[in-house]
Amino acid sequence: MIIDTHLHLIYRDRLSYPWLQDVPPLDADFTYERYISEAARLGISSVLHMEVDVRPDDIPAETRMVEDLSREPGSLLRGVIASCRPEDPGFASYLETQQANPFVKGFRRVLHVVPDDVSEGALFRENIKRLSGTSLTFDLCMLPHQIDKANALIDLAPDVTFVLDHCGVPDIKGHGYDVWKTGITEIAKRDNVLVKISGIPAYGDLDNWTLEDLKPYFEHTISAFGFGRAIWGSDWPVCTLGGGLSTWVATTQALLHGCTVEEKNRLFSGNARQLWQLG
Template identity: 60%
Template sequence: MFIDTHLHIIDKQALTYPWLADVAPLDRDFLYRQYAQEAKRVGIAAALHMEVDVAPEAIDAETDYIRGLSTEPDSLIVGAISSCRPEEAGFPAFLERRRADPFIKGFRRVLHVMPDELSETPLFRENVKRLDGSGLTFDLCVLPHQIPRATALVDLAADTQFVLDHCGVPAIAAGERHPWQENVAEIARRPNVVAKISGVVAYADAGTWTVETLSPYVEHVVDCFGWDRVVWGSDWPVCTLGGGLATWAAATHALFAGATRDERRKLFFENARKLWKLDLPA
């Protein structure tokens, strides 16, 4: 069974997503009901919703919308990773509101589409440091050349648990491994970072990738982080760009066919259950 640590729900009737206009294949509704049917078929037992970079004024509305989905009968959703804006002066008050909400398990500020310097501004760094001791995670979605900047954030907030999304976003379609390979190894030296095995099918050539295409990238991440510091995510519906949820689940099983049962359980389920303190059977 999987805990999906990276589910996106897109409902254009309910929320506003400015970036979708530039990504035509995703510029439509991807609703929970569609996800749940397929997720249950591939063995997903629970899911964390990952913020979808809604318009800033819709951040609270996104949380409320996802909370509503979590209350539906037999819902897979057990929590949410909220969007945030650490570059803004209002972040401390925002953080205090979120800390009081047990449904919120962590935060993400998308950085891979932002100027490299954003995470280096004094206010951004000061506000990320405020996460220390909060018990809330911070997801890092960065390009390979931005990983050193992410590493600097990690060093700044040593008591915050960070999550490196999508294996560090390697350029798989281009066959590039540098500087991604070295930068992943360096950030993995920090004990307060876990890596998310997710998203890689979207970074491969949709028409030609195979398990062998993905394997060197995924194996490098696991080798660097170890089995106790990796979690799994679907990245639905972005994974539809590379074949879809069922295809990614099948590829995952193939990629880790040589792992032990205990190693697979850690990656697929147990590490996420412990990291986000999810009330699920062990």
């Protein structure tokens, strides 16, 4: 069975998503019902919702919306990775509120859409350190040239568990393997980081990527982190840009050819279950 640790739901009638206007294929409603109609056929048994960079004043409403969806009969939603703004003075109060909600499993602040120095601010770094001792994780969504900034955050908070999204967002279409590989090797040296095997078809040639295009990135990521620090995510609906949910599940299975049952189980479910205490 599969735990999907990276589902985005888009309900434009309930929340505001300013960035969607720049990505017309995603500027639509991607509902839980639409997702589950396909996911239920693929062995996906539990799901974590990943924040979708809603308008800042909609952040609490996004968490409430997903939690409400999780209460519907038969829902596979088990928690959220909530949006946050560690650069804001109100983060400490926000953290206290979210920490009291067991449905919140961690946080993410997308950092490749803001100036590089946002993560270098004193307040941002102080607030990341506040996650120490909370069991809440922090997802890193950063480009290869920003890996040094990710490492700086990780080193400041060795007691916080970080999750590197999308294999470190490699530029597969632009053949950016060497720069990406160096960064992955370096960040993987830090024991408090896991990597998410997710999203990479969207970084290849959307119309013509092949298994062979993705294989070097998958193989080096696993070589650097090992199966003990890798988790799986769909990145739906972004994955629809590069083939869709079924294609990504099948591609992952093909990439895992020759791996042991234990290795596959750790990637698809075991590590996520342990990290976020999922039933």
